[in-house]
Amino acid sequence: MSGRVSRPSVARGRSILMAAVFGAIAAGFLAQGVLAQAAPAAVSPPITSQDDFLQTRRYALRAGDDETSLTLFAPQNGRRSGAAVIIAPGGGYVALAANLEGRQVADWFAARGVTAFVLKYRYGSSHPLPQPIEDGERAVRYVRANAQALGVDPDRIGLMGFSAGGHLAAMTVSLSDSGNPAAADAVERVSSRPDYLVLAYPWLEATTLNAEGGSEYCRFARIARLECNPQDYAAYTPLLGVVAKAPATFIYHTTDDALVPVQGSVALYSALATAGKDVEMHLFAHGSHGSGMGGADPALSLWPQALEAWLRARGYFSKQAQPAS
Template structure:
């Protein structure tokens, strides 16, 4: 009998091997608590799609609706601190920079042991404010209500936003509440306030009405095919409401940002500092808008290092949370 193996047999063997590999990966992932715990209360939320190659999972924020979602990127090989971050990409509410300000950032956090979620929120035609902000609130509630199943510490859930996503994140804090214990939807029973906030070149003055009666949000609105009266959206300016509810906050911006003026970030920092809040800001002299994690610029590449130090000193990279004061 020949020692040769037919090509179909080889193909079947490879398929069986790959199935075994993915099965082992999934089993290890579940066992380490990133998707489920053994406790009966840990009901794994339904996954609407997954990528076995990159090991990502996508969850619908609302049952039966995959328009808004959270994509999970988990730390590998046991490097899980229990902390989580929800990342809202920018895009002027007319699109989403989901790679530059989403996937790349999530990978950065996951590599440091933080469970990362990229938020796909509503934008564009038919989705004016406050709909994107409602998605931010829902995202925080979703992760917190499913914390046990997702392997997350419900007291260490952060929210990070870039540009328009920064506006969304700040407004999520400003409008946050403790939840409705009587809500039929269990997600709505928990708090929408994140435990820490990271803002990167945030579009904080997007809805502020200028001296000419317009606003930046309404200037972008035609690209999203939205009718826009600036006065209808002025309430969605984060200051001063965000100050009263702000958790520990980190802000990054560049002084010569040509699209989103740095003044909004400076005003927020000043207000938080005056209120005695835990806030840290890093301003860089030069750098265009949309720099992500630095865009390869030697100077701007330092801001993620500053963020890492800030997070580490507050215990977000620890496997056990620091003792609460």
């Protein structure tokens, strides 16, 4: 979009960035155990960095760009089902809660056989919408284009988003396309539409204009001392286009979420259900925003159990037989 204004640098706020410092560059290097098992044969761009202690790898979404990446958390001991999930942490587009809403979630999926990727997308002063959404689209294309090398099935790739990451995930679906067959970059030739969608307390009405002509996206940006014109971002409202393209969708929210009102999730659920889409929603009476996978809360810790049942019923925890080539 044109007409963007320069913005000051942003304090990280609630961001809980990944603590692990990635080690040696891994060109030609194979770690022990699961990393050796899942080592990609022809991923481009190549591995950016690798931590063989925690058995993670990081891939740059675009060659030479360290601002965006996917960090791989692989299932252990041959438990890989072939399914994959890309996780977009929240942070109000001014930070990334990459531990609470990234690494902890990835570990949960990997323990159940799903290859998980935590998405580091652009945010903050110099990266307004739609740049984060472009990173969501690129992430889905990247995993799909490199599915064989990454050991995942190209038609079993999910996208999960928390809070602002939920807005990103829903908008990724809304703006998805089948790819450009003529693109020079092989990643851009494949579809950006995920095969399933998981939204946790998603910020779906972030850019919706209110009666005064403002938006929550811009209100939050201004708290972080960023300039923002609400009209510039009003089109990035998922409900405008997500229903037509939505895959199977799971939604979790709490009724008294004081930061992101539950009405956005209710409206999306209603629209998907009315359209006959495969959708399931779980609402809990109480719970503050940013609950992650529920933690020690005796009620909220139940929502991942509902998600597990939903995923299991759709076969994402089971290894699927592949057609003969």
